[in-house]
Amino acid sequence: MPRTEIRITGYGGQGVILTGYIFGRAAAIHADLHSTMTQSFGPEARGSACSSALVVDDGIIAYPYLNDTDVLIALSREGYEKYKVELKTGGTLIYDSDMVQPQDTGDVRMYGVPAARIAEELGNRIVQNIVVVGFTTAVTDLVDVEAVKKSVKGSVPSALVDMNLEAFRKGYEFYQK
Amino acid sequence: MEKADSKRVLTGSHYLDGDHACTEGALAAGCNFIAGYPITPSTEVVERYSRRIPAIGGTFIQMEDEIASITAVLGAVWGGAKAMTVTSGPGFSLMMENIGLAAMLETPCVIVNVMRGGPSTGLPTMVGQADVMQARWGSHGDYEIIALAPQSPQEAFTLMIDAFNLAERYRLPVMVMLDECIGHMTEKVVIPEACEIEIRPRRISTKEKGEYLPYEIGADMVPDMAHAGEGHRYHITGLTHDERGYPAMDAEVHDKLVRRLCDKVREQADDIIMLDEDGMDGAEIVLISYGITSRVARASIEATRAAGIKVGSLRLQTLWPFPEKRIGELAGKVKAFVVPEVNYGQISLEVERCAAGRAQTLLVPHMGGGVHDPAVITRAIEEAAK
Incomplete structure (x- = not known):
């Protein structure tokens, strides 16, 4: 896999950092790839637009920051507005379709999923991000599906693994449909 | 061990x-x-x-x-x-x-x-x-x-x-x-x-009780310790002290103590210092970096090597003691050191001191808050190579 840059954005509490962590861990621990995750910290990141940035590569990653975002995952409108300019031409936008109404500029591929609604149907809105993880895995082939599932299992509290895997499946299958 | x-x-x-x-x-x-x-x-x-x-x-x-x-x-x-x-x-x-x-x-x-x-x-x-x-x-x-x-x-x-x-x-x-x-x-x-x-376990004295001196040294200039409550009599103080750990404030004791506190490191510097080097053979420019900056500078090293400049990389895993011997050796062979750091010039001053005028030192400062744009480091390497 050539160097691939992913930005995940939303507001504090949506699991933005965990989403980056799950993909990063899937790549570095459960697939034979390198990955580096960085994240925005500080008062400006709490309760407003926050983000995590992930670089995945099959070679060693020296520069850990994003130059040219390949995939932008937007869980909130504010995050989308802040980071849409980073997304490169031909890049992929993945968004929660109930939260974000992106403008179709014709130069990026856009994939929406009503992740918060699906999570609510599963009984807990907290798994919104895991629905997006499943959906993104299906859309992008970023990291092998089994690797991402292992990473989800290892990254959430053990009592909530089943619900999270179900959220993952719903997101994954939403794209398949 | x-x-x-x-x-x-x-x-x-x-x-x-x-x-x-x-x-x-x-x-x-x-x-x-x-x-x-x-x-x-x-x-x-x-x-x-x-x-x-x-x-x-x-x-x-x-x-x-x-x-x-x-x-x-x-x-x-x-x-x-x-x-x-x-x-x-x-x-x-x-x-x-x-x-x-x-x-x-x-x-x-x-x-x-x-x-x-x-x-x-x-x-x-x-x-x-x-x-x-x-x-x-x-x-x-x-x-x-x-x-x-x-x-x-x-x-x-x-x-x-x-x-x-x-x-x-x-x-x-x-x-x-x-x-x-x-x-x-x-x-x-x-x-x-x-x-x-x-x-490495703690250096604990094997001396009999009553014979232990807290600052008695062996060949390597480092004394063995005894912990509080182990039965040894000891005294430690921030005042200038002799082997017994007692205050002894005269020039002779102070001279001996200060030299030892410094020389126990200086004389072992070669054993202590860890450096990560590559591309040093025939290098005309050496980029010296540490921490995040060494990763940011990687793109600049690769870009300038691709453009035909012979750039070596010396990454400091050990900042102190400073690798003065190695930098001194390199100063006799290379044209310039390029030193990017997220400050307004600190390690670059040490490099300059060790180069002692035999090679140019070019600081690439970047104030805190973010990392260098690799293009800025690339330009500095190009400038140094001119």
């Missing part, structure tokens, strides 16, 4: 940030006492430590401030613990007096500084590399410390073990100078089996 304690070593592959990797390195090294005061961007180190120790043993005390934190560390070490404290710039400043005391008492301890932008409160959540001179010179008087600078979470893990081992070997404070980028960056960290991790 001994082997690490398997119940303290989290063997396996993990996805950790640099701060958490630092905690795991400390645990593997046998650290069983941390006193600290929370400060961004270092707090994650002690958060993880305080979560990990109930199952494996150890003490974490949140002290009232950083002065108390370093003082508690010294007390813990003299009581038999392997101890460290964790902080960032403002807390590092507060610790300076008792870092000097640690050097004077020859107390093996580790101080982690996850560097943010300064001076003063500066940029609490953003990167800096501007405490590297303070690490060396922050307390008053003549003394030597050892300071290490990791460039990844993996290296944060391994250098923490080195830090504790060096502290025990030379009996002095060892500083691990992460920067905020490395502290908050998450990558794969492979933690080996405990039996593969070498731990």
Whole structure:
């Protein structure tokens, strides 16, 4: 896999950092790839637009920051507005379709999923991000599906693994449909 | 050397940030006492430590401030613990007096500084590399410390073990100078089996009771310790002292003590210093970097090599003692050193001193808050090669 840059954005509490962590861990621990995750910290990141940035590569990653975002995952409108300019031409936008109404500029591929609604149907809105993880895995082939599932299992509290895997499946299958 | 304690070593592959990797390195090294005061961007180190120790043993005390934190560390070490404290710039400043005391008492301890932008409160959540001179010179008087600078979470893990081992070997404070980028960056960290991790035990005196002298030295200029309560009579003081540890304030004793505090490191510098070099054969330019900057500069090194400039890379894993011998050797062969750092010129001054006019030193400063644009470093290399 050539160097691939992913930005995940939303507001504090949506699991933005965990989403980056799950993909990063899937790549570095459960697939034979390198990955580096960085994240925005500080008062400006709490309760407003926050983000995590992930670089995945099959070679060693020296520069850990994003130059040219390949995939932008937007869980909130504010995050989308802040980071849409980073997304490169031909890049992929993945968004929660109930939260974000992106403008179709014709130069990026856009994939929406009503992740918060699906999570609510599963009984807990907290798994919104895991629905997006499943959906993104299906859309992008970023990291092998089994690797991402292992990473989800290892990254959430053990009592909530089943619900999270179900959220993952719903997101994954939403794209398949 | 001994082997690490398997119940303290989290063997396996993990996805950790640099701060958490630092905690795991400390645990593997046998650290069983941390006193600290929370400060961004270092707090994650002690958060993880305080979560990990109930199952494996150890003490974490949140002290009232950083002065108390370093003082508690010294007390813990003299009581038999392997101890460290964790902080960032403002807390590092507060610790300076008792870092000097640690050097004077020859107390093996580790101080982690996850560097943010300064001076003063500066940029609490953003990167800096501007405490590297303070690490060396922050307390008053003549003394030597050892300071290490990791460039990844993996290296944060391994250098923490080195830090504790060096502290025990030379009996002095060892500083691990992460920067905020490395502290908050998450990558794969492979933690080996405990039996593969070498731990240097404390140098404990084997002298009979009544014969032990706290500052009697052998061939390597480092005295053996005795812990409080082990039955030896001892006295330690920040005052200039003789072999008995008693105050002896005359020029002769002071001369002998100060020379030893410095020379025990200076004379072993070759054994202590760790450097990561590549592309040195025939290099006309050498880029010297550490921490996050070494990773940012990688693109510049590759770009300028591709353009035909012979660029060597010298990465400082050890900041102090400074590799003056190696830089002196290189100064006779290369045209220039290019030194990018997230400050307004610190390590570059040392490079300039060691180059002693035989090669040009080109600082590429970048104020805290972010990292260099690699294009700026590329231009500096091109400029130096002209």
